Amino acid sequence: MSKEKEQTQGTPxxxxxxxxxxxxxxxxxxxxxxxxxxxxxxxxxxxxDKITRAEIxxxxxxxxxxxxxxxxxxxxxxxxxxxxTGGERVDLTGAKSICDxxxxxxxxxxxxxxxxxxxxxxxxxAEGKEITTVEGLANGExxxxxxxxxxxxxxxxxxxxxxxxxxAAKSLLDQNPSPSHEExxxxxxxxxxxxxxxxxxxxxxxxxxxxxGG
Amino acid sequence: MENFAYVNAADVExxxxxxxxxxxxxxVIAGGTDLLGELKEYIETPKKVVNLxxxxxxxxxxxxxxxxxxxxxxxxxxxxxxPTIQHHYTVLAEAAxxxxxxxxxxxxxxxxxxxxxxxxxxYRHPDIICLKKGGDTCYAIEGMNxxxxxxxxxxxxxxxxxxxxxxxxxxxxxxxIVGPNGERTMPLADFFVLPDVNPQRENVLEPNEVLTEVHVxxxxxxxxxxxxxVRERGSFDFALVSVAANFEMNGGTCxxxxxxxxxxxxxxxxxxxxxxxxxxxxxxxxxxxQAGEAAVANADPxxxxxxxxxxxxxxxxxxxxxxx
Numbered sequence: 001m002s003k004e005k006e007q008t009q010g011t012p013x014x015x016x017x018x019x020x021x022x023x024x025x026x027x028x029x030x031x032x033x034x035x036x037x038x039x040x041x042x043x044x045x046x047x048x049d050k051i052t053r054a055e056i057x058x059x060x061x062x063x064x065x066x067x068x069x070x071x072x073x074x075x076x077x078x079x080x081x082x083x084x085t086g087g088e089r090v091d092l093t094g095a096k097s098i099c100d101x102x103x104x105x106x107x108x109x110x111x112x113x114x115x116x117x118x119x120x121x122x123x124x125x126a127e128g129k130e131i132t133t134v135e136g137l138a139n140g141e142x143x144x145x146x147x148x149x150x151x152x153x154x155x156x157x158x159x160x161x162x163x164x165x166x167x168a169a170k171s172l173l174d175q176n177p178s179p180s181h182e183e184x185x186x187x188x189x190x191x192x193x194x195x196x197x198x199x200x201x202x203x204x205x206x207x208x209x210x211x212x213g214g
Numbered sequence: 215m216e217n218f219a220y221v222n223a224a225d226v227e228x229x230x231x232x233x234x235x236x237x238x239x240x241x242v243i244a245g246g247t248d249l250l251g252e253l254k255e256y257i258e259t260p261k262k263v264v265n266l267x268x269x270x271x272x273x274x275x276x277x278x279x280x281x282x283x284x285x286x287x288x289x290x291x292x293x294x295x296x297p298t299i300q301h302h303y304t305v306l307a308e309a310a311x312x313x314x315x316x317x318x319x320x321x322x323x324x325x326x327x328x329x330x331x332x333x334x335x336x337y338r339h340p341d342i343i344c345l346k347k348g349g350d351t352c353y354a355i356e357g358m359n360x361x362x363x364x365x366x367x368x369x370x371x372x373x374x375x376x377x378x379x380x381x382x383x384x385x386x387x388x389x390x391i392v393g394p395n396g397e398r399t400m401p402l403a404d405f406f407v408l409p410d411v412n413p414q415r416e417n418v419l420e421p422n423e424v425l426t427e428v429h430v431x432x433x434x435x436x437x438x439x440x441x442x443x444v445r446e447r448g449s450f451d452f453a454l455v456s457v458a459a460n461f462e463m464n465g466g467t468c469x470x471x472x473x474x475x476x477x478x479x480x481x482x483x484x485x486x487x488x489x490x491x492x493x494x495x496x497x498x499x500x501x502x503x504q505a506g507e508a509a510v511a512n513a514d515p516x517x518x519x520x521x522x523x524x525x526x527x528x529x530x531x532x533x534x535x536x537x538x
Contacts, residue, residue: 045222047222047223047224047228047268048221048222048223048224048228048232049221049222050219050220050221050262051219051220051221052217052218052219052220053217070217071217071218071219071220071263072215072216072217072218072253074250100254101251101254102247102250102251102317102318103450105315105317108317114291114320114321115316115317115320116317116320116321117247117317117318120246120247120250120251120318120321121246121321122220122243122246122250124220125246125265125267168316168317171316172316185449186316186449187316189315189316189449189450190314190315190316190317190318190450191315
């Protein structure tokens with residue numbers, strides 16, 4: 001990870017690894033001014049409490065991850081680089097870090113059932129909400145109809161934008177199961193494909209719409 | 215971005231008390247899509263960020279005989295999809311639907327859209343301290359000004375980026391603001407300020423005040439409205455020029471026109487000239503054309519944005535004809 005990225009994203013640090021690395025005496029000094037008096041998670045912090053670093057529980061694809069984050073840590077950063085307090089990497093790298101400014105759509109995930117840019121979402125604001133990434137769409141080996149349709153229509157070239165498009169398309173169909181061509185274009189307007197596979201993506205969404213009975 | 219202390223506010227009064235009276239110290243966060251962009255570019259490095267989403271009751275839309283009341287935390291997606299707003303406040307639903315992308319509309323709030331900071335590339339550049347950021351030069355004057363103001367510029371030539379602001383001004387909206395001295399309400403038209411009043415801000419909000427609510431009076435029967443937005447890209451872009459038109463119609467005659475432009479001035483720009491050309495007129499192609507021409511008669515384009523003059527003229531004409 002580049003120094004710049006580390007600085008801008010903040011690095012989720014596992015409490016266990018962090019405690020392993022430093023003596024207890026050093027902890028208080030290095031994490032100050034963390035204030036989470038009597039609160040185990042950011043959600044339990046009292047109104048008016050200052051949170052600079054918090055241990056949060058994120059419900060991602062039906063699984064609970066406990067991660068320690070800074071206030072500035074984005075959800076995207078946790079998905080890709082986060083480490084559970086148990087030491088396990090979150091390692092959900094489907095959402096891509098591309099523009100990191102909420103413009104390209106590569107990091108699209110669902111929070112509370114709605115498509116959002118995870119690069120523009122603070123991790124601690126996603127606590128208590130259902131988070132679905134592209135990894136959570138398939139049911140075992142059975143792909144989601146949107147994923148199947150993307151394969152069927154070869155709706156990708158380099159594939160880097162695909163996870164974001166798949167989640168955006170799934171979110172569109174969740175709200176509007178039988179979108180018109182114009183509605184598909186509008187629904188996917190927040191995602192960019194630099195290979196220009198848009199016509200195939202639009203066809204894939206129409207096929208997926210028929211598959212889910214829209 | 216730099217780290218900050220994140221604080222959930224219990225109510226608006228607490229939010230105000232948690233905010234500093236110095237803009238550089240604290241910021242509020244709602245949808246966060248504008249704020250995080252600024253933090254990531256180090257344009258702002260607040261010590262504290264106060265969350266408004268923890269405040270109950272600010273995310274409601276109420277429509278009754280007095281009109282429409284929208285809490286500052288209502289998302290743009292919810293405004294765009296609201297049936298009453300679509301039918302009776304069409305210009306607002308169309309404007310909200312035209313903002314950014316679905317992902318941003320799902321989290322972006324009305325309050326944030328009204329208070330968002332300019333998109334000027336000099337302002338957004340981390341290494342440039344322009345007049346807007348407390349420096350002494352608006353670099354758009356001598357520099358690249360393709361996207362800058364043709365009305366109301368000087369000493370700063372940014373354009374106001376909001377889509378919902380022109381729509382709400384055309385609808386005669388008022389805003390409620392809560393701060394350390396209590397509550398104040400004002401017409402949205404008085405909320406925005408030109409750079410010759412304050413080059414560093416776009417509105418009258420103080421650093422420890424919070425915009426909490428927007429009220430729109432019930433339109434008279436027969437009122438028609440629309441929002442037309444021209445973008446450089448086909449999708450997901452700020453307006454080069456937009457027009458919010460709200461006409462009280464009596465048959466084919468426009469008894470009262472409200473025309474407010476986006477993308478052309480440092481604030482949402484009311485075109486009294488276009489309104490005068492439309493008021494009391496039966497709207498024909500010739501009248502619509504005159505309204506567009508009247509609107510741009512006093513335009514003052516810069517070196518690279520002359521295209522906005524005919525664009526503004528034609529978008530106003532098109533909007534007027536669509537309501538005829």
